[in-house]
Amino acid sequence: MAVTSKQPLGAAYSATQAISQAPKRKNLIAIFALAPALAVFLAFWLLPFSRLILMGAEADRSSGISAYFTILTHQQYLISLVTTVTVSFTVSLVAVGIAGIAGFFLARHRFIGKSVLVAILTFPLAFPGVVVGFLVIMLGGRQGALAQLSLWLFDERWMFAYSLAGLFIGYLYFSIPRVITTVMAACENLDQSLEEAARSLGANSWQVTKDVIVPGIAPALLSTGAICFATSMGAFGTAFTLGTRLSILPLNIYGEFTNYANFAMAAALSVVLGLITWVALSLARKLAGSNVGAPV
Known part of the structure; x- marks a missing residue:
């Protein structure tokens, strides 16, 4: 036992x-x-x-004080910072607005040639920034299509490639495909019974879009908008192709590092750029998480 x-x-x-x-x-x-x-x-x-x-944190070569403090006290760096953030934020808003509508339409409609159209719209994802800048020059440069057309019609060249307008077009060109693919995936996962219920209760198309569809895909819009913002903030190839005289952070970092060997300022600008994009991505992630399930 x-x-x-x-x-x-x-x-x-x-x-x-x-x-x-x-x-x-x-x-x-x-x-x-x-x-x-x-x-x-x-x-x-x-x-x-x-x-x-x-x-x-080391001393800047031109001012002799900390590079971080120099960014806040010198106008050229402040203008560069504000310009970069403004262009990137505007590109994100316009890309989400344009591609959001297109992505929703493509996700909800079936027609002949849809796959070809989606492939064409998302094709810019295969291009590096240098190629995107070159395409902008072919459109709005001195020998571009717009310059040739305006020269023939009005005997003067119209150009926009070597300015912030050209940079905006270039950033928008490679931002739209990112938004379209994300929105299409979000719309395909959206519960359409909620839309049917809203219509059965008397809601019109605008009310359904405002109260059901937009809140349902809001996390996708926020996340892809933040990605567009971060990508535009750090994009170098497109800006470098369009001209090194543009006052934006990536070009300033390149210039301080290669032209002036001002390593402290290049490092400080890099840290500031990284912190801004990190804050934007974190904020978008937080807002997107809080909006998940909002339609329910």
Whole structure:
């Protein structure tokens, strides 16, 4: 009897020990799974960015004071900062407005040639920024289509490629495809029974759009708008192709680093650019999360 009474106790102890070791095994698996990503994160982001933060606190070559303080006190850097944020924010709003409507239409309608049209609209995603800038020049540059047409009609060249207008067109060109693909996916997952219920209660098309459709896809609009903003803030190839005289942060960083060897100012501008985009993405993520399920 003594022997048989000890067997259940041993089995229970083994089961308890196995249960207690299960979380440890899961933690070990998680560590091994995350180790490569953490190594890349530390080596290629955290360490360089920490170095940038420290370098930006050093004295600027032109002013002799901290580069961060120089950005806030010198007009040229403030104008560059405001211009970059304004252009990026405007591009995000216009891209979400135009491509949001187009994406919803494409998601809800079936017609001949739809797949070809979607492929054409999203084709700019395959182009790097340099190619996008070159396309803007072919449209609004000195030898572009608009200049040739205006020269033939009015005997003068109309150009916009080498200004903020050209930069806006270029940024908008590669922002629209991002919004279209995101909105199409969001509209396909939207519960259409909510729209039918709203119509059965007497709501017109505008009320259904305002009270059901827009709140339903609001998280997608916010997230893709933030991505467009972040992409425009840091886009370099398009701006560099259109002209280095444009006063925006990516070109200023390039100029301070390569032309003047002003590493402190280049680092400070990089940190400011990164912080602005990080705040925008975090804010959009927070707002999008709070709006999830709003139609219900």
